[in-house]
Amino acid sequence: MEVISGKVAKAKKAALYGPEGIGKSSMASQFPRPVFIDTEGSTTELDVNRLPKPSSWEMLKQQVQWVKQQGSRFGTLIIDTIDWAEMLCVESVCATHNKKGVEDFGYGKGYIFVAEEFGRFLNLLSDVVESGIHVVLTAHSQITKFEQPDEMGAYDRYSLKLGQKTGSRTAALVKEWVDMLLFINYKTFSVAADDKGSKHKAQGGLRTVYATHHPAWDAKNRHGLPDEFPLDYGYISHIFSGSTQPVNPSSASAQTTQVPVSQPPQQQQQHAEPAQATVSELNPNIPQSLRDLMVQHKVTEADIQIVVGKKGYYPQDTPITNYATDFINGVLVGAWPQVHQMIKDFKASLPF
Structure with missing residues (x-):
């Protein structure tokens, strides 16, 4: 000791x-x-x-x-x-x-x-x-x-x-x-x-x-x-x-000076810029609490709709603005780390 x-x-x-x-x-x-x-x-x-x-x-x-x-x-x-x-x-x-x-x-x-x-x-x-x-x-x-x-x-x-x-x-x-x-x-x-x-x-x-x-x-x-x-x-x-x-x-x-946003693999870099361009055009009617997290982590509306549809909460083509407020605050915002991980896992499984 x-x-x-x-x-x-x-x-x-x-x-x-x-x-x-x-x-x-x-x-x-x-x-x-x-x-x-x-x-x-x-x-x-x-x-x-x-x-x-x-x-x-x-x-x-x-x-x-x-x-x-x-x-x-x-x-x-x-x-x-x-x-x-x-x-x-x-x-x-x-x-x-x-x-x-x-x-x-x-x-x-x-x-x-x-x-x-x-x-x-x-x-x-x-x-x-x-x-x-x-x-x-x-x-x-x-x-x-x-x-x-x-x-x-x-x-x-x-x-x-x-x-x-x-x-x-x-x-x-x-x-x-x-x-x-x-x-x-x-x-x-x-x-x-x-x-x-x-x-x-x-x-x-x-x-x-x-x-x-x-x-x-x-x-x-x-x-x-x-x-x-x-x-x-x-x-x-x-x-x-x-x-x-x-x-x-x-x-x-070992600490970094970058915002803690996961970066795509090298073979996916070519897709990062179009995604960011889409994020900048997020529907302004999306609740601010969710919108801020989406912008911070470069998540698009389509990303949210896909994982929500896969879980069976809403049909995949349902706009985020049509989601219930309790669902947005309690599931998407309240469990954002899990939601974001699901989005990353889905993108990683896509063939490029």
């Missing part, structure tokens, strides 16, 4: 949360060589590198995998925001099980399915961290009622805006997963009353980062940060400025 002593320089896992418009994305943009996956389209005013807004849970996962394959091209992957990513997760789980909402499962099973799928997503982000890339999650905050089991009464506190129902487990998963959970809020210096003492107004408004746990909010860090400090990246830059190494350097050296 090998004993490793001292600190290990590796990429970090952090989460920034607070009310809307306080500057979470702006602060995240100062991390080393950031690339954003903008799940809610809120970074349009920032001069940053970003991937297209994911229209499905599957597209989001593939974007994360692509960033991992870029090696040292990016230093930080930012999911902005993780609560909007959670909505994609819930939609995917409901579509896969043909449910209209997470409450339709009954007995809290929907929240269990969501937590399991969300946990697999965090494992995927852990792979990104192990490749030497920091991961930063931004999230909105919410005020929840909290009651300690050993004390009388309850009080309000700020927490991650994840899984607002009591049966949800995603917020706890994120808090356990990150190394650093920073709460950003406007600091109230005092509360002033009018002459009659009946009306009270808060005074102050300095944007402040809270780095340690408090009864009124969730926060943590493992780097000896002060309890609070101004919203300035300089206070935490030393944590992320050091060099990081992949956990398995040999595997990192």
